[in-house]
Structures are given as C-alpha cells and as structure tokens.
Amino acid sequence: MKKIGFIGLGKLGRPVTDVIQTKYDVKTFDINNTGNSTFEQCVIDQDVVFVAVPTNHDDGYDGQYVCSDLEPKDFNYDTVESALKKINTLSTDNTIVALISTVLPGTTRRRFDKLITKGSLLYNPYLIAMGSVQHDFVNPEMIMIGGNNTEAILDLRKFYETLCNCDRYILGTWEEIEALKIFYNTFITFKIVFCNMIQDVAMKLGNIDVDVVTKALSESTQRIVSKKYMKSGMGDGGPCHPRDNIALRWLAKDLDLGYDLFGGLIHAREQQAKNMADYLTKLSKKHNLPIVLIGKPFKPEINVLEGSPSILVSQFCDCTFDDFSKPAIFLLSHSSETTYGTMNTPYDFPNGSYVVDPWRERDTEYHYGIKHEPKSLT
Numbered sequence: 525m526k527k528i529g530f531i532g533l534g535k536l537g538r539p540v541t542d543v544i545q546t547k548y549d550v551k552t553f554d555i556n557n558t559g560n561s562t563f564e565q566c567v568i569d570q571d572v573v574f575v576a577v578p579t580n581h582d583d584g585y586d587g588q589y590v591c592s593d594l595e596p597k598d599f600n601y602d603t604v605e606s607a608l609k610k611i612n613t614l615s616t617d618n619t620i621v622a623l624i625s626t627v628l629p630g631t632t633r634r635r636f637d638k639l640i641t642k643g644s645l646l647y648n649p650y651l652i653a654m655g656s657v658q659h660d661f662v663n664p665e666m667i668m669i670g671g672n673n674t675e676a677i678l679d680l681r682k683f684y685e686t687l688c689n690c691d692r693y694i695l696g697t698w699e700e701i702e703a704l705k706i707f708y709n710t711f712i713t714f715k716i717v718f719c720n721m722i723q724d725v726a727m728k729l730g731n732i733d734v735d736v737v738t739k740a741l742s743e744s745t746q747r748i749v750s751k752k753y754m755k756s757g758m759g760d761g762g763p764c765h766p767r768d769n770i771a772l773r774w775l776a777k778d779l780d781l782g783y784d785l786f787g788g789l790i791h792a793r794e795q796q797a798k799n800m801a802d803y804l805t806k807l808s809k810k811h812n813l814p815i816v817l818i819g820k821p822f823k824p825e826i827n828v829l830e831g832s833p834s835i836l837v838s839q840f841c842d843c844t845f846d847d848f849s850k851p852a853i854f855l856l857s858h859s860s861e862t863t864y865g866t867m868n869t870p871y872d873f874p875n876g877s878y879v880v881d882p883w884r885e886r887d888t889e890y891h892y893g894i895k896h897e898p899k900s901l902t
Contacts, residue, residue: 527551529566531607532576533558535763535828536624536650539657540576547686567614572683574648575611576624577603587766587831588822590839592791596773596784598628601635608639619643620676622669624650626705626764628775632670632698644676647698649705654762654826655864666692670701709768710786715753716760717789720796723756723882723893727803734893735884756893757882758800758857759793761822761831766793797833800855800882800892801840807853807878808841814850815843818871819858833857851876859883 526548530541533554544550552559553566567573579599585591604625611621621643623636632647639645647670652660667684669677677695684690694704719738726732734756742754753760760766772786804815822832829835834857838845843855851874860866862883873879884891 527570527572529553529561529570529573530559530576531563531566531573531611532578532625534576534578535654536652536657537574537576540650540661543658543661543687563610564614567611567619570619572620572622572680573611573615574622574624575604575607577607579604579625579627581767581770585767585770586763587761587770587790587793588829588833588835590794590836591770592787592794596770596777596787598774598778599626599631599767599771601627601631605635605639608636608645612640612642615640615643617642620646620680622646622648622680624648626709626768627702628706628771629699629702630775632702637698644671644673646671646673646676646680647701648680649701651705651708654823654828662687663689666690666694668694668696668701668704670696670698672697706768706772709764710772710789712753713760713765713769713789713793716756717792717796719754719756720759721792724796724799726893727799727895730895732895755862755883757859757862759797759833759836761833763828763830766790766831793833794836797836798840801837801843803892804837804843804853804855804880805841807880811853811878813876813878814852815841815855816847816852817843817845817855817857819856820845821858824858824860824863824869848872848874850874853877854879856881856883856886859885861885 528544528548528550530537530550530552533552541550541552551561551566553561553563579601581599582597584594585597621640626649637645649668650661651665667688667690669680671677681693722737723734726734738754738756741748742751769786769789773784776784808815817834817838819834820832821828822830854873854877860868868885878890880890880892882892884893
C-alpha cells in the first residue's frame, strides 16, 4: 500500500496529510484548490482514498449559541455523498475508501454503502484535538476501523502501523466504530458538564473549593475512568463536542428511545454559561464596570469559533471581547495551562479591574468555583 489519495484539507485533513507525506506519495484535493492534485488524481490508481469532508449542521447548531430549544437534526451528509458517488466512478475493486468524517451510528450502512459498488468502504474516524492534530494522529489513544471487508480492514491497519505509535486497534462493524467515535466525544461533554455542575453548587452554597472535589474524583481511578477533563471551568467547545451531542438528540428521537439524555447535557451546558454570565452581571452592577471576555475562540491559540463557550456566555450578558482599554470585569475564558499544560499568557489589566478566573490558576484573581469576595487590581 503505497499510493494514497486524500480528499478534504480542512482543520484535520491538512495537518494529517503533512504527516502521511513523510512516508507515502499522497495526492491531495480540496474544493478550495489547496491540494496538489485533482479529485480524479486522488482516486485513480490509488490504494487508499481518505475522505475527510465536512458533515456540518445547519447554522445555529454548533454550540456557540443557545440551541437546546431547536428541533433536533442529524448532520448534513450531502458533501460526503457527493464525494463518494464521484469516487465510485473512478475507483476499482481494489480501492479502499476510508471515510473519516463524523457520522451518526447507522449512517454508513443506511446511506453510504450503496454508493460504493467498487472497492471497500471503511469507516475510520480520528480522535484528535485542534492545536495538536499531528501529535494526536501519530500518538492516538486508539485507531478505529469499521467495515464488512476484513482484508481491507487489516490492510488499513498495516498502513497505520507504519505511521502511528499505537498498540490499540479497535476493529469492528461500521455501526460499532460510528458509535465509538461519537460516544467518545460526548462522554467528554458529560465529564465537563458534570464538573461544571459541582462548580455551580460551590458558587451557590459556599464553603466548597470545587478543585478539592473534582481532584478527589479524578484520582478515584478504580471506578472513574481518568483524570482527563475532570476540572471545572468553561464549557466544552470546538467543531465536534457540542454538535455531536446535538446530533445524538436527533438519533434518540429517530430510534424512539423514549428519552433525550443529550438534550439534558446541552441544556445544562447552556444553563452553566448563563450562571457564569449572571455572576459577571452582578459584579458589573456592583462595581459599575463593563464586562469583558478574554478569548473568543473555543480554545487558546486556535482561531476557531465553532462551539465557543465564551460566545455562549456572551449570549446571556452585555459584554465585549478582549478590550483592555479601561477597567472592567474580565473573564479569563481561556487557560493554556489547563488546555496544553503550559503557562498562561500574562495580561496587562487596567487598575481597578476585577478578574474572574474560572480555572482557578492565578493567585491574584477571583476564583470562580470558590465562593469569596473578589479582589480589585490596583
């Protein structure tokens, strides 16, 4: 397996192909003309064709705005279906078509399998985070491959063995891998919402340092999975987590499960953002200062607004972003220490400001999650 085609060079595709190109001849294509080849060249005579095109939601469904009251919707698969149809006109019986794009369980068999009549269609999603795509691709927690052609699945596994540091391969049906990918993402949402509920309790009740509670829970590894994401702060965000929960609301309805667990998570995420905004508003009125949120993207050092928890907070209060021109109530929406394990960038706050730190990492600011009187900067 030496010739690789890669269709879709977005936030995931471009950094991944840069890694693959270190060992393989990779032909790349993107609708924005950022690839090195045509669509046809990415398929004809290629051993594997990776498909990483978007499965977007409609506007308003990515989690940066209130959406718990909207009608549940599945992802939009038009772009995937269009790509697969075109691939099928160019592929051979030996072509492996590996779909990376996030889909709901049952989608590949129901909608995509019939589109690939030549070659083998596999579902092969990644577990990556914005800001560390290449590292996560090379050092994944696990590699997931689903399909109904065992030989093709094993061939793709051999491909990853030449690129990735991983000894954990999950090989299964399309549905098993579809479910594993999306429930992995949404389990992270649950952990963050869960920890942020403890934060809300601390703010309402008092006499609780939220980090004492979440640290003890995170170290209870006999029954709780891991320490990851067991720190309260801002809500989760990004192109995957909020919208995956939103899509699973649609699946729960479509399968007539009789309950909507993910609607509850989305509602809780939004209410937690409102609780934080309400506290900022109280401080604003008490001290007659405007509210400024520091960090509009969903993650520090990543210019992506999809699913931004700080934009969600802004829906519930009168505020601006990143304005250091005058004293204000500042919310530290971002924490590079929590996200990346690196020190936070220092900010030059005007005298007389109040700084609210939901990550509780700075000594001189108010720690949201521990109920006490904030300190004014002088």
